Amino acid sequence: MNAVLKLNQGRIGRDAGMARATSHADHRNAGWSDRACLKARKFLHRIKRTFTAEQIRAWAYRNGLEEPTDDRAWGSILTRLAREGRICKVNYTQAEGKACHMHPVTLWKVVE
Numbered sequence: 001m002n003a004v005l006k007l008n009q010g011r012i013g014r015d016a017g018m019a020r021a022t023s024h025a026d027h028r029n030a031g032w033s034d035r036a037c038l039k040a041r042k043f044l045h046r047i048k049r050t051f052t053a054e055q056i057r058a059w060a061y062r063n064g065l066e067e068p069t070d071d072r073a074w075g076s077i078l079t080r081l082a083r084e085g086r087i088c089k090v091n092y093t094q095a096e097g098k099a100c101h102m103h104p105v106t107l108w109k110v111v112e
Contacts, residue, residue: 018075025068032068036077039065044086050109053078054097078108085111 025032039060043051053074061067068074081087091107 014075017072018079021068021070021072022076024070025073028069029066032066033073033077035065036060036068036074037080039063040077040081041086044081044110048110048112050090050107052093052095052105052107054095054100054105056108078106082108087111 022033040056042063043056043059053071056078057071057074078087082089087108088111089106090109092104093107094102095105096102
């Protein structure tokens with residue numbers, strides 16, 4: 001019973017953190033999350049393979065999306081795409097970014 005309660009508390013904390021980061025990005029740049037979601041959908045149509053959040057963010061920024069105040073705002077974008085059934089988690093891989101120090105990150109797959 002305690003393990004279930006801890007899992008739910010973790011999910012609540014995760015979701016609250018993502019909501020704060022996205023809300024802040026939208027407050028600083030109105031409509032950022034909607035534009036990010038549109039860019040992400042374009043990315044998904046182009047790649048048809050596995051990817052990480054680092055890769056989708058880099059593509060979106062190269063293709064005109066302004067960077068949010070905090071890259072953690074992308075958590076809600078990826079969660080939204082997963083809930084829409086467009087992507088699913090398939091594994092973990094090592095982050096490539098210098099600041100990430102090769103920590104594990106989710107490997108996502110485009111759902112066809």
